[in-house]
Amino acid sequence: xxxxxxxxLHLADNSLIxxxxxxxxxxxxxxxxxxxxxxxxxxxxxxxxxxxxxxxxELKGEGTxxxxxxxxxxxxxxxxxxxxxxxxxDWAQTVLKIFFFSSxxxxxxxxxxxxxxxxxxxxxxxxxxxxxYHLKWSSEWVIRLGDGTAExxxxxxxxxxxxxxxxxxxxxxxxxxxxxxxxxxxxxxWNKKVETIFHEATLPVPAVTTWFQxxxxxxxxxxxxxxxxxxxxxxxxxxxxxxx
Amino acid sequence: MVKMGNxxxxxxxxxxxxxxxxxDPEVPVLTIIDLGIVREVxxxxxxxxVIITPTYSGCPAMDVISMNxxxxxxxxxxxxxxxxxxxxxxxxxxxxxKAGRDKLQxxxxxxxxxxxxxxxxxxxxxxxxxxxxxxxxxxxxxVSQFGSTACKALYQCNDCHEPFDYFKCH
Numbered sequence: 001x002x003x004x005x006x007x008x009l010h011l012a013d014n015s016l017i018x019x020x021x022x023x024x025x026x027x028x029x030x031x032x033x034x035x036x037x038x039x040x041x042x043x044x045x046x047x048x049x050x051x052x053x054x055x056x057x058e059l060k061g062e063g064t065x066x067x068x069x070x071x072x073x074x075x076x077x078x079x080x081x082x083x084x085x086x087x088x089x090d091w092a093q094t095v096l097k098i099f100f101f102s103s104x105x106x107x108x109x110x111x112x113x114x115x116x117x118x119x120x121x122x123x124x125x126x127x128x129x130x131x132x133y134h135l136k137w138s139s140e141w142v143i144r145l146g147d148g149t150a151e152x153x154x155x156x157x158x159x160x161x162x163x164x165x166x167x168x169x170x171x172x173x174x175x176x177x178x179x180x181x182x183x184x185x186x187x188x189x190w191n192k193k194v195e196t197i198f199h200e201a202t203l204p205v206p207a208v209t210t211w212f213q214x215x216x217x218x219x220x221x222x223x224x225x226x227x228x229x230x231x232x233x234x235x236x237x238x239x240x241x242x243x244x
Numbered sequence: 245m246v247k248m249g250n251x252x253x254x255x256x257x258x259x260x261x262x263x264x265x266x267x268d269p270e271v272p273v274l275t276i277i278d279l280g281i282v283r284e285v286x287x288x289x290x291x292x293x294v295i296i297t298p299t300y301s302g303c304p305a306m307d308v309i310s311m312n313x314x315x316x317x318x319x320x321x322x323x324x325x326x327x328x329x330x331x332x333x334x335x336x337x338x339x340x341x342k343a344g345r346d347k348l349q350x351x352x353x354x355x356x357x358x359x360x361x362x363x364x365x366x367x368x369x370x371x372x373x374x375x376x377x378x379x380x381x382x383x384x385x386x387v388s389q390f391g392s393t394a395c396k397a398l399y400q401c402n403d404c405h406e407p408f409d410y411f412k413c414h
Contacts, residue, residue, distance in 0.1 A: 033387060033388035033390070033398060034388070036388065036390050036391065036392070037388060037389065037390035040390040040391075040394055041390070043300075043302035043304070043394055044300060044301055044302050044394065045302070046302045047298070047300060047301025047302025047303065048301045048302070050301070050302075051301055051331065106365060118332070121332065122330070122331040122332035122334075123331060125331070125332050125333070125334045126298075126301055126331040126332070126334045126335075127301060129334055129414055130300060130301060131365075132364065132365040133365075133389060133390075135365035136364070136365045136366065136367060136369070136389070137389050137390070139365070139366075139367035140367045140368055143367055143368070197367065200367070
């Protein structure tokens, strides 16, 4: 039960922090349509996070709610991967982060759709349809930029080393993940997807054996998460229980 | 005026007909029946349970829709109401009624295609030919996969140049 709760929190935190980061782009996108695309993707992540938090809150009991989980936990209690909390950087970096994350989520939810826990399977089935759009959208942008102008290619080539060392953590299971997925199979599918898209984008595929950062899934985060939570939680901390 | 309903007179058919009056706050020409999001209605004595499913996980209209269902039933004198959300089976545009598709078209939003092709994650896959709701031309192009709400994509007609929303396959 404790593992299930932590696993749900881990999945929910990934989605929520992705959403919070992407929403920083709102009003700042390179063109209106893509600004709207990022807000739409962020909204899908918020929805997925809510479904997961609601289930975690029910299992936890004792008055826990989706809001108390999102707004009243500290950074050490957040179990998201480091990748999602990294700053947005430029357009290339944001696009690449969504591509890495949505291809991970795509294979992850395919596995979770088969889960014995009906509620988790249902959330995965629902989320998978949305993630397919994110994956298609971000794959196309990786190709468009990588195989685009000299400048767009240079930006993509700079974004890859910024993010690559944070991708390994997605496939390094921590204790509470055991039994939910097959991380080796996930990693294999993910690597193949990245290779295919990078090849089409004429971008170099980094070595899979490099050293990877980790810690987020156990609550040990980069300095960035505290700032995200400060902004996201300030209203509930200042005015507990405030509603719209 | 609120009618004081006789609890014994509630039938599932009655509840379904009340639900026909509840519309989607973001696409007000569609009722929630047209959308296909009402999955089940259970009536037991004076107790009514309505089971709905969201179009997208983050659809902000769901909370408003739940409230409007409640209000519409209360107006009919039904007091014991529960509106429950389920995620599985996941909503699909295949559940949208023919009437709903016609209303969308008349409203200027291209209705979803029956055969789903866009849900595949492959990059630069063949795009669907979407019909312009204004001049009926199929010579249209995708402007953005994401539009004004989670359920729509942006298109433009190459013939009449009208930009329009497409209620995308899901």
